[in-house]
Amino acid sequence: MAGTTYLEAGRRALIEEMERDGSVWALGEDLGRGGVFGQYRGLQEMFGDARIADTPISEACIMGAAVGAAMTGTRPVVEMRFSDFALCAVDELVNQAAKARFMFGGQMRVPLVVREPVGMWRSSAAQHSQSLEAWYAHIPGLVVVAPATPADNLGLLKSAIRCDDPVVYMEHKNLWGLEGQAPEGEHLVPLGQADIAREGRDLTLVTWSAMRHVSLLAAERLAGQGIEVEVIDLRTLWPWDREAVLASVEKTGRLLVAQEAVSVAGFGAEIAASVAEALHARLAAPVRRLGAPRIPIAYAPPLEDRARVSEDQIVEAVQGMIAPAPVS
Amino acid sequence: MAGTTYLEAGRRALIEEMERDGSVWALGEDLGRGGVFGQYRGLQEMFGDARIADTPISEACIMGAAVGAAMTGTRPVVEMRFSDFALCAVDELVNQAAKARFMFGGQMRVPLVVREPVGMWRSSAAQHSQSLEAWYAHIPGLVVVAPATPADNLGLLKSAIRCDDPVVYMEHKNLWGLEGQAPEGEHLVPLGQADIAREGRDLTLVTWSAMRHVSLLAAERLAGQGIEVEVIDLRTLWPWDREAVLASVEKTGRLLVAQEAVSVAGFGAEIAASVAEALHARLAAPVRRLGAPRIPIAYAPPLEDRARVSEDQIVEAVQGMIAPAPVS
Amino acid sequence: MNDSASGREAAAANLDPGRFLPVLALMWRIRSFEELAIESLREGLVLGAIHPSIGQEAVAAGICPNLWRTDLLLSTHRGHGHTLAKGADPLAMMLELFGRAGGTCGGKGGSMHIADFGVGMLGANGVVGANIPIGVGAAHALRLRRAGEVAVCIFGDGAVNRGPFLEGLNWARVFDLPVIFVCEDNGFSATTRTRSLTGGPGVVARAESLGLPAEAVDGNDVLAVDAAARAAIKATRRGEGPRLLHCRTYRITGHTAADQAPYRDASEVEEWRARCPIARLEAALRMAGVDQARLDETREAAQAGMREVRDRARAADWPDAAGAFADVQDVGDPAARAF
């Protein structure tokens, strides 16, 4: 194990995979200068400007070209800078990348990874803060990944690059500087496998991405009150680890989902509905979801905070589910 | 009341609103030749080519220009031809239209209607068959409408055009020829109000768009077996009529959602999760969802049909919920 | 016009029948394939919409025979001709249109998603202009792999008003990619005249403004298309970078096989029928000394072959419904586990 950051881990993952497989290359804006957050620092010097390609500001062509290049024997890693800008390339991702293999009867694959930095991050406002993972989970053909720790950013990005399906890979902007340990040798985290971040018997708290850390803080506080929360970090949203979640709720009898995205039609709805369908009789309390209200994300902190799920909210929600308020 | 079709009703709605309000105009490809399905037949002759504008094949600019024109005192009705092509204009709809009023602190409104024909329709395959209403329901700022009958297509399109918010208006391609009655005078259907298409005491079946009709056929068959299903056609997905649904499930104790879209992360998840959260103790059976499997839509009928929710599936699901199979 | 007409005659006199009789056969096969597809649509055998290219055959037939099998081709919703010309099996194609087992895409795609990766045909596309970035990316991969192949990306005049046109051509220039763009200009964007939707002098000027050499050719003259395509492919294969060909042509049918095209005069259609690219090649071959019997034979053989294709397709099985769950994705495979 060695100390690293979430950003460094992603950088290392790409370096390792590019060294391992000459067909892997990356394309996006400003990659030669290290990318907008420094995730690509030094890579153009290491691999040359053909494999770390600086592109025009042409999101549709970045994504579309990656589709064509993936069909033609290479493994592109697409950098979208902010997930919000990927909205300029939705046809290319959803109508083309996701469907091509099926539509063409399995003649080929589209092995590409789209890195889409997501989430709220110091007053970035409505066009630079979104989390739209639910969209991609809804689209047949796509794999959706959202790592929360340095080790997972290393192991999942490597798995994503080796995956033959198109992967939407959502790094959280607020986690770039997060420090943690990562194994020194080859480290792969399988896609589709959740991480039980904390064990507990009283309630299952399902989460992913940056919300893992808020959830763990809340769980810590609740432990002080004698409430043992099991925190499950999904890590991959499609396919999500249904077995792990159902097994946990089978044990605890309670499900709370904590997500940064807008709650309405967010991916938490899929989890809550699935658990309610599968384990209705086992539930000691109704399933519950926490997420952002259905409002755009504002710039000023007092307004921005209203779109944030806080540790306090999680603590309160858990308390409410464990000891329901008496019905008046 | 007079006999009409779903298509004619939409055409009449637009004519009435254009006659009523000189700031309403429509823009899209081939509108001068009546639009791809004939929904705009004769309108350019009636209103001139400035108000029924033929546009280049430039979806991003069609949507973006509508945003600018809506901010500048007009009420554009955008025709996207197939909802799939709206994926070429997602930034314009989601980052711009939906957020502008909020982002700019309420300085103005963006009163536009985006007509997006959706759904499966005779072997149209993966790029001409999608139903992505869940996406738009997830986006703060948008209203989402999906009419299922001629009368509703008349009354809801008129309401959508009068609405000061951006509305995603999803007509179903397979319903264009559907015949029905529509009131002869002014007919407005309020946004956000569900239609109880059939009353019943045993189970609440929530649906929308073309699936309303499949649901009603299933309910008819079930009635023959003594099972009385209450069919609720949501009509508007955002805001959805939570009160109507909760009141019905309060009565029946059972919820089934039937949707044409992919079930995973579809809008049915929102409804199922909401009902499970609010009425857990009242439920006599777990909530359930029917929807397409997570596969792209194929061309050949035997394959295409695997993505279709059938009357049989609904009947079986209801039967299973009313008399659960004994646990082995 | 006299100059070019006499030039054409001279060219025709020099014509190598050994090279152009197969081109004529190809054009007849395309024509016949589509006529039978239209007929089959009316019979309910073809299931979705089809976009015939009748009258436009010279573009496919002028370009594709100049390509290697391993060169790559990206096409549009109006792609039957391109696909046949690139070497796809007409039976597999007809099966695809009929939605049957053995179709190029196993019945999953239909006319608008026809593809045959085995002959470098990377797909028709249901989204106008979407094939441009994909074609550019295919060329980008060729360059990264230092392969000697080129990619050809064909699109209509309507696609020239979509953003991906600019993004793709600019990209091809910036990365100096081995890609040839072909604007197959039939004058219509679906039912609207493209001229009324298009600012400026046209696609050649647009390509040049993005730094690409571009050339206009008579898209109903397969000899002209052939000559321009050969030169372009040769230059691009040599490493001279991307370029564009603008082929002016006309579609004799409506936008789809169901479109009666009331938005244009019969006389206009007749004018263009008179410029039929197949008849023009026949005339040139006659001038080069090929006798009528040989021409008739060529036509009849193509037509008979396609009728057989249609008949075999008619008798074929439907695909197994379980296939609807195959080839979606490996991770999170819906065939392996119901989600």
Place this chain on the structure above:
Amino acid sequence: MNDSASGREAAAANLDPGRFLPVLALMWRIRSFEELAIESLREGLVLGAIHPSIGQEAVAAGICPNLWRTDLLLSTHRGHGHTLAKGADPLAMMLELFGRAGGTCGGKGGSMHIADFGVGMLGANGVVGANIPIGVGAAHALRLRRAGEVAVCIFGDGAVNRGPFLEGLNWARVFDLPVIFVCEDNGFSATTRTRSLTGGPGVVARAESLGLPAEAVDGNDVLAVDAAARAAIKATRRGEGPRLLHCRTYRITGHTAADQAPYRDASEVEEWRARCPIARLEAALRMAGVDQARLDETREAAQAGMREVRDRARAADWPDAAGAFADVQDVGDPAARAF
């Protein structure tokens, strides 16, 4: 260069100080606003990223004073200068950057979404190129309403590689709209030189290929920008349709206020500092007989005014948190009912 240099001197000698002293004041106000915003960012008062336009003031100041208050302006992430020049209140703008109550957008937007519809400033935009279709649509609405106003849409050199540039300019030509496009070319697409990302001769050629008259001007010479803008606005207002101005300039700061810009030489920055558009206007005014004291006064007044703005903004209240639920939408209003 001699010709235009001597032309410039002649123009300067004819300069009307009554018209250009206010322009100078405007440029100083922009410069000072941004210098204080950068300082305030370092103090933690400005909250998000800001993109200064220091060195580029001649574009805003050459164009906007020629507009009516009711003309419309669409800007970018680098929009402070345009917004001030269009007449927005600097205090409301600084409050917006500080995220305070009373900001142009009530603290909801910040620098990248600054807007003042009251003066026809329809918004900065966080998405490169997204303002082009919106600006085109604003012009479309003007035309539908037969209003006499024009729309001006400013974007960077990087935006010229996005599809909406083509779609928007083509649209403006096809519908013959009263819109003037301004490419404010500072040579960089964020941290990459735009030249290396751009095929062909550039934005003027691209605009011309789409049928728009286009003109290149020295974007650091406010007199040149003013003259070109006046002519363009006049023509467009008269109904002569859309056109484009290409203003070549340079940003003295990094891409954002936090960017140290290690990707370029100090000497290059120095070269451009020497072409400071403010200093050049001062020189021209001096040549036209304005004395130094008057120039100093102008600068000092602008700076003092902006310092006061900053101080008042610093003391302002935060917006009420409940505002986060306001102005989302009327139907399905999250403020009216928790969903």
